[in-house]
Amino acid sequence: MDMQKIGNFLTELRKNKNLTQEELGDQIGVTNKTISRWENGNYLPPVEVLQILSKFYNISINELLSGERLDCEHYKENAEEYIVVDLIKKRKEAKKHIIISFIVAIITTIAGLSIVLLSALLDTFIWLKIVSIAFSIIIIILGIGVCCVLTLDAGVYECPNCGEKFVPSMKDFIAGAHTLTKRKLKCPKCQKKYFCKKKLS
Numbered sequence: 710m711d712m713q714k715i716g717n718f719l720t721e722l723r724k725n726k727n728l729t730q731e732e733l734g735d736q737i738g739v740t741n742k743t744i745s746r747w748e749n750g751n752y753l754p755p756v757e758v759l760q761i762l763s764k765f766y767n768i769s770i771n772e773l774l775s776g777e778r779l780d781c782e783h784y785k786e787n788a789e790e791y792i793v794v795d796l797i798k799k800r801k802e803a804k805k806h807i808i809i810s811f812i813v814a815i816i817t818t819i820a821g822l823s824i825v826l827l828s829a830l831l832d833t834f835i836w837l838k839i840v841s842i843a844f845s846i847i848i849i850i851l852g853i854g855v856c857c858v859l860t861l862d863a864g865v866y867e868c869p870n871c872g873e874k875f876v877p878s879m880k881d882f883i884a885g886a887h888t889l890t891k892r893k894l895k896c897p898k899c900q901k902k903y904f905c906k907k908k909l910s
């Protein structure tokens with residue numbers, strides 16, 4: 710994505726309508742400074758604004774992001790490019806989530822177990838032992854919860870029977886027996902439970 714080109718294009722579109730940065734800002738509800746940042750290529754307008762601008766200038770978001778008006782052939786090419794960029798970004802994020810969730814799982818398990826061990830070994834009051842063991846169990850459960858949210862978030866599962874890709878509900882996800890890469894889940898299409906493989910995108 711060429712930010713400078715997008716900025717120049719935004720400037721051109723605005724000037725074609727004979728608007729100052731201030732006038733445009735008034736129309737779409739932002740300050741002239743914000744408009745200036747977009748036109749300088751420092752920032753990309755957020756998606757909601759891209760939608761507004763696309764209607765305002767009667768131009769597609771694809772064209773706004775390409776920094777030019779597109780003919781049919783280029784239009785297709787560019788649209789595909791953005792989809793690919795988006796997919797790569799999602800895949801990277803998914804991988805990051807999985808790594809973080811492993812780290813969280815390891816840390817919370819170690820923390821929880823060491824509290825249990827310590828309280829068992831130390832010669833202290835019974836109630837203190839019970840409290841610390843309860844505390845560590847809570848830590849472990851919370852840790853597992855965070856992991857579930859993070860890994861559920863990352864990617865989809867594929868039904869081995871029909872190939873349907875789906876995101877399971879949190880309840881199914883937690884209840885499902887699993888290996889490192891597969892989890893027993895109900896396919897929304899077949900309505901049967903299979904060991905579904907995790908796909909990152």
Ligand SMILES: [Zn+2]
Nearest residue numbers: 868871896899
């Ligand atoms: Zn299926």
